[in-house]
Amino acid sequence: MSVGSTPDKFQAANLDGAQTREDNYLLASSGVGSWLFTLDHKRIGVMYLVGILVSFFLGGIFALILRAELFTGTKLFLTEDQYNQMFTLHGAVMTFLFIIPSIPAALGNFVLPVMLGQKDVAFPRMNLGSFYLWVVGAIFFLCAIIFGGLDTGWTFYTPYSVTTSTRVILALLGVFVLGFSSIFTGLNFIVTINTMRPHGMTWFKMPLFLWSIYATSIIQLLATPVLGITGLLLIAERALHIGIFDPEMGGDPVLFQHFFWFYSHPAVYIMILPAMGIISELIAVFSRKHIFGYRFIAYSSIAIALLGFLVWGHHMFVSGQSQLAAVVFSGLTFSVSIPSAIKVFNWLATMYKGSISLATPMCYALAFIFLFTIGGLTGLFLGALATDIQLHDTYFVVAHFHYVMMGGTLVAFVGGLYYWWPKMFGVMYNENAGRLFCLIVFLGFNLTFFPQFIMGARGMPRRYARYVEEFQIYHQLSTLGAFLLGIGMVGAIGVLLYSLYRGKKAPANPWGANTLEWMCSSPPPLANFDNPPPVGDPYDYSNLRYDEREGGYVTVPGPAKKTSSH
Amino acid sequence: MTVAESTHEHDAHGHHSPEAHVAHHFESPQQQFDSGKLGIWMFLITEVLFFSGMFCAYAIYRSLHPEIFIDAAKELNAMLGALNTVVLIVSSLTMAWAVRAAQLSQKKLLIVLLWITLALAGVFLGVKTVEYTTKFQHELYPGIYNHFAQEQYPTVADKYVSKENQASGGAEHATEAPAHGEEHSEEHGSTPATGEHEEHAHAEAGGHAHAEAGGHGHGGAQGVRNIHIFFGIYYMMTGIHAIHIIGGMGAIGWLIYRANKGEFSSEYFGPVDYVGLYWHLVDLIWIYLFPLLYLIH
Amino acid sequence: MSDHAQPNDDSHDHGIHAHVMSMSTLFGTFAALLVLTGLTVAIYEIDFGAIDIWVAMGIATVKATLVAVYFMHLRYEKPFITLSFLFSLAFVALFISVSLMDAREYEPQVEALHNAQMQEAAE
Numbered sequence: 001m002s003v004g005s006t007p008d009k010f011q012a013a014n015l016d017g018a019q020t021r022e023d024n025y026l027l028a029s030s031g032v033g034s035w036l037f038t039l040d041h042k043r044i045g046v047m048y049l050v051g052i053l054v055s056f057f058l059g060g061i062f063a064l065i066l067r068a069e070l071f072t073g074t075k076l077f078l079t080e081d082q083y084n085q086m087f088t089l090h091g092a093v094m095t096f097l098f099i100i101p102s103i104p105a106a107l108g109n110f111v112l113p114v115m116l117g118q119k120d121v122a123f124p125r126m127n128l129g130s131f132y133l134w135v136v137g138a139i140f141f142l143c144a145i146i147f148g149g150l151d152t153g154w155t156f157y158t159p160y161s162v163t164t165s166t167r168v169i170l171a172l173l174g175v176f177v178l179g180f181s182s183i184f185t186g187l188n189f190i191v192t193i194n195t196m197r198p199h200g201m202t203w204f205k206m207p208l209f210l211w212s213i214y215a216t217s218i219i220q221l222l223a224t225p226v227l228g229i230t231g232l233l234l235i236a237e238r239a240l241h242i243g244i245f246d247p248e249m250g251g252d253p254v255l256f257q258h259f260f261w262f263y264s265h266p267a268v269y270i271m272i273l274p275a276m277g278i279i280s281e282l283i284a285v286f287s288r289k290h291i292f293g294y295r296f297i298a299y300s301s302i303a304i305a306l307l308g309f310l311v312w313g314h315h316m317f318v319s320g321q322s323q324l325a326a327v328v329f330s331g332l333t334f335s336v337s338i339p340s341a342i343k344v345f346n347w348l349a350t351m352y353k354g355s356i357s358l359a360t361p362m363c364y365a366l367a368f369i370f371l372f373t374i375g376g377l378t379g380l381f382l383g384a385l386a387t388d389i390q391l392h393d394t395y396f397v398v399a400h401f402h403y404v405m406m407g408g409t410l411v412a413f414v415g416g417l418y419y420w421w422p423k424m425f426g427v428m429y430n431e432n433a434g435r436l437f438c439l440i441v442f443l444g445f446n447l448t449f450f451p452q453f454i455m456g457a458r459g460m461p462r463r464y465a466r467y468v469e470e471f472q473i474y475h476q477l478s479t480l481g482a483f484l485l486g487i488g489m490v491g492a493i494g495v496l497l498y499s500l501y502r503g504k505k506a507p508a509n510p511w512g513a514n515t516l517e518w519m520c521s522s523p524p525p526l527a528n529f530d531n532p533p534p535v536g537d538p539y540d541y542s543n544l545r546y547d548e549r550e551g552g553y554v555t556v557p558g559p560a561k562k563t564s565s566h
Numbered sequence: 567m568t569v570a571e572s573t574h575e576h577d578a579h580g581h582h583s584p585e586a587h588v589a590h591h592f593e594s595p596q597q598q599f600d601s602g603k604l605g606i607w608m609f610l611i612t613e614v615l616f617f618s619g620m621f622c623a624y625a626i627y628r629s630l631h632p633e634i635f636i637d638a639a640k641e642l643n644a645m646l647g648a649l650n651t652v653v654l655i656v657s658s659l660t661m662a663w664a665v666r667a668a669q670l671s672q673k674k675l676l677i678v679l680l681w682i683t684l685a686l687a688g689v690f691l692g693v694k695t696v697e698y699t700t701k702f703q704h705e706l707y708p709g710i711y712n713h714f715a716q717e718q719y720p721t722v723a724d725k726y727v728s729k730e731n732q733a734s735g736g737a738e739h740a741t742e743a744p745a746h747g748e749e750h751s752e753e754h755g756s757t758p759a760t761g762e763h764e765e766h767a768h769a770e771a772g773g774h775a776h777a778e779a780g781g782h783g784h785g786g787a788q789g790v791r792n793i794h795i796f797f798g799i800y801y802m803m804t805g806i807h808a809i810h811i812i813g814g815m816g817a818i819g820w821l822i823y824r825a826n827k828g829e830f831s832s833e834y835f836g837p838v839d840y841v842g843l844y845w846h847l848v849d850l851i852w853i854y855l856f857p858l859l860y861l862i863h
Numbered sequence: 864m865s866d867h868a869q870p871n872d873d874s875h876d877h878g879i880h881a882h883v884m885s886m887s888t889l890f891g892t893f894a895a896l897l898v899l900t901g902l903t904v905a906i907y908e909i910d911f912g913a914i915d916i917w918v919a920m921g922i923a924t925v926k927a928t929l930v931a932v933y934f935m936h937l938r939y940e941k942p943f944i945t946l947s948f949l950f951s952l953a954f955v956a957l958f959i960s961v962s963l964m965d966a967r968e969y970e971p972q973v974e975a976l977h978n979a980q981m982q983e984a985a986e
Contacts, residue, residue: 126605191605191608222951226615230619232806237709240709240798243709244795249710250791252626254965254969259619309957313965324968325961325964325968603944615955618959619958625963626962628916644907648904651900655893656893659889659890662934663886666883834879835879839881847935849930857920
């Protein structure tokens with residue numbers, strides 16, 4: 001999907017209506033320059049989407065290479081050093097280039113201003129700048145890969161990161177720049193939500209997606225700068241050996257872990273909170289029922305954001321951290337499960353007695369709830385001090401965070417992409433194909449990662465290129481699952497791309513949602529709204545009725561009969 | 567007193583109507599101003615957190631090893647630090663005054679005050695350069711280039727620093743060694759791939775020429791371990807602060823350019839205000855750096 | 864909300880509501896900052912022992928507060944901004960205090976290791 005040529009593909013499909021160029025942001029201007037220098041949040045969101053999907057593809061290839069190598073316990077085609085580089089790059093690319101920007105920067109950028117009934121985010125130039133910082137960061141990463149690789153793991157722990165001969169500084173510069181990209185996105189969103197909510201949209205009339213984005217942005221502002229300075233200090237350590245983190249020079253490697261996790265634990269919530277926001281939207285819309293416990297979901301987003309800052313030490317239970325800190329962090333860790341559980345229970349309560357339609361986004365939302373719950377509950381084993389000693393740095397941890405990050409964030413991202421795809425590009429995808437690949441993703445995911453829980457609990461350490469025969473069956477199941485998952489993901493994205501060529505034209509409101517982004521045409525006009533749309537309860541579906549001719553939902557005055565089929 | 571109440575006449579340069587400065591997605595100049603204000607404050611918050619990492623490193627090493635700081639701070643010139651503090655405070659005054667001038671549409675005064683602020687920032691950097699130069703003459707470079715570090719960790723020094731660049735007590739070496747060091751700490755390590763490993767080639771350990779380096783008079787640091795950690799923190803803190811000063815100078819220069827074109831008035835002064843806030847934060851951080859680094863005993 | 868911002872109602876069309884600092888406040892703040900800087904330097908020679916750093920930090924905090932409240936107009940801003948700023952300082956405190964607490968706790972082990980290594984090297 002190339003940025004420059006995208007508008008042309010729509011020319012034929014969409015210009016046959018009564019549309020003028022201004023009525024469709026994709027057609028408002030053409031040429032590569034009109035995309036590269038655009039200040040339109042929708043186009044920036046689309047450019048982010050392209051970049052993020054490319055990184056995801058790259059990270060996924062790394063993952064499949066790793067899993068293929070692990071099919072047997074002996075060497076297949078990667079040396080140990082190559083294996084180390086491969087898992088580092090998989091982790092670093094997936095974390096910094098894909099997951100962190102995925103939902104806020106790609107979907108959030110597109111949706112947030114439209115959800116607010118506005119023409120753009122508060123600082124459009126900064127928004128574009130943030131995208132280019134992302135590009136520069138990605139280039140640094142590519143350079144690190146090309147000129148010698150990286151084998152520290154995505155965590156850059158000292159002292160190894162000071163002594164390894166791979167390109168740590170290039171990668172750290174990439175991290176530094178990507179951090180600023182993330183900060184600018186968060187800053188933009190906070191200001192936009194604070195100062196540009198339309199008249200009538202009070203804090204508690206905001207869609208829950210915006211609450212989660214707001215909470216995410218708070219973390220981005222408060223945590224990411226610490227990553228920046230950690231990166232700079234580590235660069236100085238490596239280049240000059242200033243002795244802060246390097247034990248060889250009297251420094252303290254545990255201190256590095258404090259620095260790193262002060263950002264990187266909250267960063268986990270940068271990844272998962274927006275996903276939770278998407279799920280809140282999807283569950284309500286496809287259950288045709290008002291979201292249950294709106295305020296609790298909203299507050300729990302903020303609570304997760306704040307509690308997320310108090311638990312970073314649980315990554316360091318076996319690092320040499322003091323017992324006192326370990327006990328305190330372990331206790332605090334359990335507190336995060338409270339707001340997370342509040343959300344899950346509210347989603348379940350929303351579905352209860354709802355009129356559930358299993359459209360593809362809803363299938364992903366259901367997969368999310370299932371996988372995230374497993375991921376969250378296994379986190380309790382790792383948060384408990386005693387069991388963590390056994391499970392630390394085993395595949396149990398790998399399985400746990402993949403259930404949360406991939407089963408949670410990635411699944412929600414794809415669900416959100418399917419949900420907003422008609423709005424973004426004005427086309428409907430093939431629903432049955434979408435559902436089929438969702439099923440494949442779900443099965444492939446569980447086949448990949450569930451065996452990892454078992455082998456981790458039985459003592460298979462993570463990050464090992466070789467293993468003893470007793471673990472072979474789990475590794476082989478996992479590898480099969482990984483390729484199934486790969487097929488599912490490629491298929492899921494393929495269904496969407498195919499719809500760009502063959503998809504039916506999308507109605508303004510295909511799902512019957514009541515948030516503001518569905519009140520403008522699909523795709524939105526350049527300025528989103530000519531007149532500010534009326535603000536109501538975002539989860540009140542009583543005035544929406546399915547219209548056969550339109551192919552989507554329309555607003556009817558006054559209470560109307562609810563319809564669920566379409 | 568607000569701008570709207572205090573100014574009644576429009577700026578003479580009427581071709582810049584306030585509406586001309588309102589971006590299309592804002593409803594009013596007020597909304598735009600409030601957004602910018604909130605935005606710059608949010609940015610300042612990230613700056614606070616950014617610097618907090620270095621303050622954290624400082625707090626931990628000072629708390630655990632106060633002797634490092636007491637000994638090493640003798641190498642610093644408190645009077646230069648105090649001078650720079652005063653320079654920054656004066657520049658903060660002129661900046662705050664410049665914001666007032668912009669709010670009251672006093673174009674000429676605004677330009678003069680911005681120029682003074684810019685000049686004071688230059689003075690600050692000048693003093694900083696003098697300070698760094700003195701350190702370098704005493705071979706007090708950051709990290710392993712520091713002669714204390716080389717005395718304490720000769721094997722590490724042999725591993726990373728070529729023989730001819732190692733400290734030997736002679737001042738003539740002072741001009742050579744910093745080349746790698748300063749580049750990295752000042753420029754965010756912009757040429758990271760080079761210079762990292764080339765020193766490894768010279769790793770063969772010969773006579774320990776650096777062993778006698780402690781004898782040349784300054785800083786009676788014999789017996790205190792890890793003195794170089796102070797210099798690591800000192801160079802990182804002041805270096806990154808200096809980068810912020812340079813960034814601020816760029817921003818002030820941009821304000822001067824726009825002020826010359828007559829863009830700022832009581833109806834549109836947001837950028838002056840935002841840059842001012844940034845400049846005050848840089849001052850505010852220095853207010854803490856000064857006693858933490860220079861006034862230790 | 865139309866394409867271009869139109870002149871709003873009359874009370875607003877003369878621009879932006881923002882506080883203008885009076886000259887006396889500006890110079891008063893400036894003078895106070897200079898005096899406090901002089902004070903820090905002057906008491907530098909006096910040895911307060913362990914509370915040395917707290918005295919210096921206290922004066923610095925007074926100066927920083929003056930800069931924030933007057934030069935940075937915090938006194939006249941919306942409470943949201945002041946609260947956000949204080950909020951960020953709370954996170955700085957969290958970061959430093961917890962890391963410091965932990966480092967102090969495990970420091971004896973680090974020292975023990977160092978001493979053992981020294982002894983080994985001496986033998």
